[in-house]
Amino acid sequence: MHIDDLIEATNHYINSDELDRAQLSIPKEWAQGRTAYGGLTGALVYSAIRQKVGQDRVLRSFTCNFVGPVVTETDFGIEVEVLREGKNVTQVTGKAIQNGNVCVMVQAAFGVSRESKIEVLNTDRHTMRAPTKADFLPQIPKITPKFLRHIDLARQAGGLPFTGSKESKIDGWMRYTKPPKALTDAHLIALIDGWPPTTLQMLKWPAPASTMSWNIEFVYPHYTFSPKDWFAYQVRTRQATDGYAQTEANIWDPSGRLIAISRQTIAVFD
Numbered sequence: 001m002h003i004d005d006l007i008e009a010t011n012h013y014i015n016s017d018e019l020d021r022a023q024l025s026i027p028k029e030w031a032q033g034r035t036a037y038g039g040l041t042g043a044l045v046y047s048a049i050r051q052k053v054g055q056d057r058v059l060r061s062f063t064c065n066f067v068g069p070v071v072t073e074t075d076f077g078i079e080v081e082v083l084r085e086g087k088n089v090t091q092v093t094g095k096a097i098q099n100g101n102v103c104v105m106v107q108a109a110f111g112v113s114r115e116s117k118i119e120v121l122n123t124d125r126h127t128m129r130a131p132t133k134a135d136f137l138p139q140i141p142k143i144t145p146k147f148l149r150h151i152d153l154a155r156q157a158g159g160l161p162f163t164g165s166k167e168s169k170i171d172g173w174m175r176y177t178k179p180p181k182a183l184t185d186a187h188l189i190a191l192i193d194g195w196p197p198t199t200l201q202m203l204k205w206p207a208p209a210s211t212m213s214w215n216i217e218f219v220y221p222h223y224t225f226s227p228k229d230w231f232a233y234q235v236r237t238r239q240a241t242d243g244y245a246q247t248e249a250n251i252w253d254p255s256g257r258l259i260a261i262s263r264q265t266i267a268v269f270d
């Protein structure tokens with residue numbers, strides 16, 4: 001099932017009468033080990049939130065806590081609450097709830113653009129060559145996360161998970177394998193989480209790992225993206241101690257303009 005169908009089902013769900021709502025469900029092909037792909041669940045909750053916010057307000061900040069696994073092929077619902085709507089900014093929370101448990105909790109802040117005397121432009125650039133094809137991991141049954149059939153990754157630095165690498169960074173490009181109809185912020189959210197946690201490459205043997213929390217700051221202006229576009233990604237491990245890693249990533253559009261900064265805390269059970 002394409003991500004567009006899952007987003008459409010979510011929007012239909014949140015816009016329909018509460019009493020008439022059929023629950024949502026994510027197919028197995030979007031699994032990431034024991035849970036549904038976190039980038040997808042975060043994007044679906046965000047998409048439900050977006051339905052409750054005026055189009056003049058753009059997404060500035062997205063914060064997502066992965067409270068527990070979302071099981072695939074199992075019903076879940078989404079609840080959205082608009083916390084505050086000011087003249088400029090709207091703050092909204094959304095929760096994915098499965099079997100009575102909150103699994104994913106999102107808080108998003110949207111803001112209108114305003115005239116400002118302050119302008120500081122990003123100077124972080126990358127020098128990666130544009131990719132021609134995906135080259136990360138082929139679909140190996142029981143090894144490659146199923147959801148990766150939907151996302152093309154082209155790696156330029158960093159190692160593969162569980163290969164005892166000395167590096168703790170990854171550089172590469174990402175895009176949708178089958179382009180969506182249009183590339184919205186929900187699609188960007190689901191794309192940005194596609195790479196494995198940076199520290200897994202440092203392990204020699206497989207170990208469970210789970211992203212616990214994730215924050216994306218969106219940088220503007222955004223230009224129109226093609227659904228076929230590759231986006232550049234560079235992620236660094238800022239620290240990894242006590243079984244938790246903190247990582248920080250820059251995401252650039254195909255023209256080299258920074259569009260988002262993504263940070264995660266990942267629990268590694270090695």
Ligand SMILES: CCCCCCCCCCCCCCCC(=O)SCCNC(=O)CCNC(=O)[C@H](O)C(C)(C)COP(=O)(O)OP(=O)(O)OC[C@H]1O[C@@H](n2cnc3c(N)ncnc32)[C@H](O)[C@@H]1OP(=O)(O)O
Pocket residue numbers: 032033034035036037038039066067068069070137143144145160161162163196197200208209210211212267269
């Ligand atoms: C050439 C090489 C090719 C290699 C090719 C393959 C590469 C492929 C790598 C991709 C690796 C993706 C790694 C990111 C995976 C997410 O990012 S998953 C998506 C989003 N995140 C989530 O769904 C996390 C949801 N949150 C949670 O599950 C819980 O809050 C946390 C984070 C696990 C909290 O930990 P806790 O309080 O200790 O939780 P608790 O319920 O007590 O469970 C702990 C147990 O869960 C286990 N556990 C934790 N995470 C997992 C997990 N993901 N799966 C299974 N068990 C897990 C622990 O090991 C521990 O096991 P035991 O010690 O009980 O045996």
